[in-house]
Amino acid sequence: MAKLYWRYGTMDSAKTLNLLAVAHNYKKQGKRVALVKPRLDDRFGARDIASRSGLRAEADMLLEPDSRLADADFAELDCVLVDEAQFxxxxxxxxxRRITRELDLPVICYGLRTDFRTRLFPGARRLFxxxxxxxxxxVTCQFCNRKAIFNMRQVGGEPTLxxxxxxxxGDESYVPVCYxxxxxxxxxxxxxxDPP
Ligand SMILES: [Zn+2]
Structure with a gap:
């Protein structure tokens, strides 16, 4: 049976770069991968899987909260890569999880562990x-050399909860920070x- 992988990190930990590198390696070997992400909105670029390094790719599949994954959508694949899996x-x-067993297809999910209030995202919780x-x-904390574990939301440069x-x-941004x-x-x- 193939495995389900959960690779989590904070903002700016190069998760998407890691995903795109894995996709590149599969394709270089003539293998087929599907790039998948949850749909959050319909804005232009919703299909974009973009790393801050500048590398980008287009998602093959956008998942809605009520999507039903059909085996046929995953036929002939060697790996499924999921970006923004916390959503x-x-x-x-x-x-x-079912696909890894029934289709013997590895699924590698990348995403954030927690939100800006330090609580698990629902998708992250299920993946754990x-x-x-x-x-x-x-990745290292924005302000010191310890490992970052949280994502701090900033609005106008000011931290906020x-x-x-x-x-x-919105005009918010996020920085990786240690405790x-x-x-x-x-x-x-x-x-x-708080309720999660
Ligand atoms: Zn720090």
């Missing part, structure tokens, strides 16, 4: 629960108590 619904993760291999893609978990088209640098800038008390 998958738990049900979609379970369908990808059911993946065979869990691997961290690491306000707003929706997924904000589309200490996060705690220096924002109150962490009570974040674990």
């Amino acid at each position: 998958l619904t738990p049900g979609l993760v379970d369908q990808l 629960e059911v993946a065979d291999r869990i691997e961290e893609v690491k 306000s707003g929706d978990q997924i904000q589309l088209g 200490a640098c996060f705690a220096d800038r924002l109150p962490l008390e009570g974040l674990g108590d």
Whole structure:
């Protein structure tokens, strides 16, 4: 049976670059891969799988929350690569899990562990629960040399804990930070108590 891989990291940890490199290697060997991502909105470029390094590719498949994955869509493939997997619904993760067994097809998911309030994304939670291999893609904190574990939201350059978990088209940005640098800038008390 093929494996389900969950490769998680913070913003700027080169997850998408890693995904595109894996896709490149498969294709170089004459193998077929499917690039998949959840659809968040219909903006121009929604199919883009773009790394901050400048490398980019187009998704072969966009998944809706209620998508039903048909075996026929995955026939003749050697690997499925999923970008932004934190935005998958738990049900979609379970369908990808099923594919690894029923089609003996490896699925490699890349995404964020937690949101800007330090809480697991629903898709990330399910991947931690059911993946065979869990691997961290690491990057250094924006402000020191420790490993980053959080994504700090900034609006106008100021750190904030306000707003929706997924904000589309806003002027916010995210930086990877360690626990200490996060705690220096924002109150962490009570974040674990909120409903996820
Ligand atoms: Zn730091």
